[in-house]
Amino acid sequence: MAYIRRGAQKAIVRALQSVGGTASRDDIKSIIAEDDGSGFTHDDVYGTVISRKGNEYIPFNYDFNFAMRELSVIDYIEKSFRGGKVTLTEQGRADSLSDFPNKAQKQAIREYWDHTKALREAKSGSNNANDQTSLGGNDDESTDDAQDVTDTWKTELLASLKKFSPTKFERFSRLLISQMGVKIDAKMGMVVSGDHGIDGFGYFQSDEFRTSRVAIQSKRYSDAPVGEPEIDKFKGVMDGFNAEYGIFITTSYYTDGAKKKAVQGAKSVTLIDGPGIVKLVERYQLHISPVQTFELDDYYFEQD
Structure with a gap:
């Protein structure tokens, strides 16, 4: 089903309220994707489409980025992000969201986008600048207000991982x-796909110098989720390797049944989904290079 453009303000506030008021942008998206009451499914949040220019992008990021601006306008999130975290204001924490956004908030948001349109026209020197608000406009990835450079490389990374061969994804x-x-164990850690049902084996030493045996399973899926039977099977194979815990990594996501199965019993399985992989690649700077740039803000285009 095609993604339907809609406001994400309430879903963001709801997500932040559920974790005490502060979270990273990526964590907010993850919470929204797993929250049955958010109004967005996992496919809504992470699904990609191909633009008219042939580029792959995530439509939800448009609504998310617009909503973040709008929440700042109505003072529901703090304007400065400390350590990359988004934090609710006192007003945002206290709202029951029963009438959100209300009439006054909608008016403030509309006035903000009208002002933004005027600045864009002054910046471009044309009266034909594209006007796009959080609930309107085209479906392409070219709109400046919808673009978040941090989203672009993440989308490209996940798309590339899904195109890996099974063997390359295991590596x-x-x-x-x-x-x-x-x-990684020099012998058992290089198990070929299909052999014994695992894709790797190794050892983890904690700060207390306790060493644990770790079994690794990887599944490169494009869209289909990993279900409970696959976790159940992996747990059974873990016993054959005397593993104390497992790590299951996939480019897609996990069903609710799979998540429950992962933490049942004496041995747990850590689940890493597509967005989780992206976070880890960023954390460990794995085959990526940071790029810094600058953009002029509205100050340079406002009229005296």
């Missing part, structure tokens, strides 16, 4: 997990 998974502190 990538072992590389990533080794960056997380797991020492």
Whole structure:
């Protein structure tokens, strides 16, 4: 089903309220994707489409980025992000969201976008500047207000991972997990896909010098989620390797049944989904290079 453009303000506030008022942008999206009451499904939040220019992008990021601006306008989130975190204001924390956004808030948002349109026209020197608000406009990725450079590379990364061969994704998974502190076993850690049902094996030493045996399973899926039967099967295979816990990594996501199965019993399985992979690649700077740039803000285009 095609993604339907809609406001994400309430879903963002709801997500932040659920974790005490502060979270990263990526964590907010993850909470929204898993929240049955958010109004957005996992596919809504992370699904990609191909633009008219042939580029792959995530339509939800438009609504998310617009909503973040709008929440700042009505003072529901703090304007400065400390440590990359988004924080609710006192007003945002206290609102029951029963009448949100209300009439006055909608008016403030409309006035903000009208002002933004005027600045855009002054910046471009044309009266034909594209006017796009959080609930309107075209579906392409070219609108400045919708673009978040931090989203672009993440979309490209996940799309590339989904195109890996199964063997290359297994190698990538072992590389990533080794960056997380797991020492891959020189013999058992290089298990070929299909052999014994695991894709890697290693050891993790905690700060208390306790060493645990870790089994690794990786599934490169384009869209289909990992379900409970696959987690159940992996847990059974873990016993054959005497593993104390497991790590299951996939480019897609996990069903609710899979998440429950992962934490049942004496041995748990850590689940890493597509967005989780992206976070880890960013954290460990794995085959990525940081790029810094600057953009003029509205100050330079406002009229005296």
